[in-house]
Amino acid sequence: MNLLDFFDLKCFLSVAKHLNLSLAAKEMFISQPAMSSRINSIEEDFGVKLLNRTRHKVELTPAGESARKDFQHILEYYEKTKFEAKRISEHGEYHLTIGYHGPxxxxxxxxxxKEFHSKHPNIKIDLTVSTWGELTRDLINGWLDVIFSEESEVAGIPVLNSVFLFRDYAAVAVPKSSSLSELESIKPEELNYVNIIMSNNKKATRSLKHINERLSDAGIDMEKATLVDHYDTTIAMAAAGMGVATIPRSFKIKGHQSVNYVDIDSDKVYEDFVLAWNVNNETASVLLFKEFCEQHKWGDY
Structure with a gap:
C-alpha cells in the first residue's frame, strides 16, 4: 500500500484538468516521468485504472472521474480546515464577523x-457590508460567522441554519420635490402613475426578485418599471427626480438630504429577515449572538 499525500492528489487533479501529462507536469513543476510515476502509484494503491493513456491522449475512466470529484472535495475540506485552524489560533472562540446588506x-x-459588545466585551466584532448573494457565499465558505439576510437568500442551503427576526414591509424613496413626499403611505395601485425604479431582475439577488413578484401581486405594473443594475443607483435616481425607488422599510435613512420615504400600504409586499450561520461553525460567539438577536426587540417596519 502506497502512502499518498496531498501533492499526489494535486498531481492527479492537474492531469484530470489538462488531460495531458506534459502540461500537468509543467503546472506542478515536476518532470513528465515523475508525473507518470505518481499516477501509477495512485492507480496501484486503488487497484483500478483511473486513466486511459495512449501516446496521443489521456482520458478519465469512470473510476477516475469519481476519484477526481472526491480528491477535489478532500483538498477543499483541507483548505477550509486550515483556514479555520488559523482563525481560531488568531482569535479563538472570542471573535465574531457579522455581515449585512443595506445602509x-x-x-x-x-x-x-454596541449592546451585544457591552454584554460580551471579550468578543471582538467585525462588520462587513456586501450584497446578500456575496454574504451567503462567504458564509458558506466560512469567511463570515453570521449574516443578516432576507430569508429567501439562505433557504434550502443544507450547510446554513437561520432564525426568523422580523418581517419587513415595503416603502418607496421619493424626491423631496415631489408632492408624494408629503404622504405617510400610498396605495400600491397609485404607484402605477409614477415611474418606479427597481434593481434589474437579471442581476438582482433572489430576494429582490421575490419582492418584485410581490409588488406585482399587490397590483403594481412592474413591466413599466425602470430597471437598473444596483440598489444604490435606484436611490440616486429617485433623488434626481427620475422616479420613486422601492425599498424595505428597514433601509430608510433618517434625515436623508434628497429623498423622503413613503410606506406602501399593503401587507402583500414584504421581506422576512433572518440571522443565518454555518452549521459547521457553531462557536460560542455565534450561539451567544444568535440568542441575543432572538431576544432583541426589532421594532416595526
Missing part, C-alpha cells in the same frame, strides 16, 4: 452591536 444604519445595527 450603515440598517435596522439600528450599530446600536445592536
Amino acid at each position: 450603515t444604519e440598517w435596522a439600528n445595527i450599530n446600536k445592536l452591536v
